[in-house]
Amino acid sequence: MAKDHICYLVGNENEIDLWNQPWHPKGILTSLISKGKTDSSLVTLSNLNDIHHEGDWNPILDKPSLKEEKALLMKAMFNTDNTNRVIWKPTVDGTFCTRSAWESIRSVEQTIPWSKTIWFKGHIPRDAFVAWKALHLKLTTKDHIILSNSTIDNNCLLCNSEAETFDHIFFQCSFSSWVGRIWMERIQRIFEQKRRHKIQILREILANIKIKVNGLPLQDEDTATRKWIAENLVYKHICKINHHKVSTWFKPDEEEFKVNTDASLEEERSGIGGIIRDHEGLPILIFSKDTCSDQIYALEMSAIYLGITRAREMEIKKTWIEFDSLFAVNVIQGNTPMPWKIYSLVY
Template identity: 55%
Template sequence: MKVPSRPSWDEAEIDLWTQPWHPDGVLDQIISKSVTDYSLSSMKCLGEIHSKEGWNPIINKTSLIQEKAILQKSLFQEDDENRVIWKPSIDGYFSVRSAWNSIRKHKVDTPWASSVWFTGHIPRQALSAWKVLHKKLLTRDHQIFRNRVMDEGCPLCKSEKETINHLFFRCGFSAWVWRSILSRYGSRRKPKKTIQEEEWIRTHCRGYGGRET
């Protein structure tokens, strides 16, 4: 959030090279301290290069032409107010989204993400699919270890224990549901295991409603 106030910066306490006082970021990453003129690289705090009187005349040295152009691009413009800038956001304004993105752990999207979280998805169904693909769905083979059920058998066919693969692909009832759905799309393929089905959906379906290509 940009605040239209004029906070009194104590420039003597701001590290010239490691603190983000410059709009382009940390100066040590913008200017190569190892190759610049010693008169500048030896300075430690911002107050040594800029004060209320303006810029230190040392930046007018011919050996500091590039450094001068970078430094004078800083926040210290004539008649300009100091302002607070929210760095996680591109425009400098605070938002809950930018705050969350700055603290959360970023991971690469899974290959099936767009098949589950597409525009127009039904939240309850998408959440169930997410649990299945992460193997987090509480089928009876998991519930029995939590003492939630006494029998891990499938309540639909009563012939095998209820696992994710059985519930969705091996159960006779599930097989009938799959045949009914696939027949509407003119497909005669037989469903396989979860991983194989995820790959098939990702490569053969696209767009709203998962139309087969």
């Protein structure tokens, strides 16, 4: 396959074996010219220099019996700097690169309509890969696994009432009919032995909807739809919006990201979380975590640490961190004595 994309640029004929080296664009000369059928005067030559020297071809090629051989040989490519080079034809400068190799051998098909839905700028690789597999019906649901292991139980892990198939999990399961993020919950139940109540998952979904509706920029073509979602689904039926104050969110520089973190402490529960946005203000990741701490300063520092960790997992190199805890600012700057409970988070 590679030989179709390379050719020789001959500069020093003395180094080239006339018959056994691939100096000709069409390949090795023995595969192009039969020695038993061509003129013997050509067969006796062994070096390319014998037939081509300093830009001139050997006069023996003017023989009528070598007319076809001459036409073939004159398609060779010669270099003027006295060096022999291997040229990678797919690139302009003849230098090999992996991308050009892939572009030259891959099969180019028509772009599918949902490609930008999966592979967009700032996508989360793990989530995009799962979505891509789902659209190709290649998720490892039990109806696929049972083909190689007939001993497993094929009941759905979520509702435990019907056979587990792609259509069942996403469209028919009584558990998934009203709860999102089904696949991640299933993975946690299988590999991490973690189970969340439906209400916990629902709260996470509603928080994501609220942030996305508030954070995504409206476009002319989807303003009406987005407005309807905000007014009829999110604000009226799901989210309780408190209009206490107006805050200004400053966008990070281009190709940089901003992490906003916060913490919450109530009588019987606490939690931390945040959001990562790109330079256009588009949310690319929402994260949260239940905690058992009863100290708000420890929660604030834990939220910052979690935000930095999530950014590193996404291989984000330039990150702004934004939070509303003056205590955390003073601790990081060394202006406030550090409680021992958060020492490990800072150092």
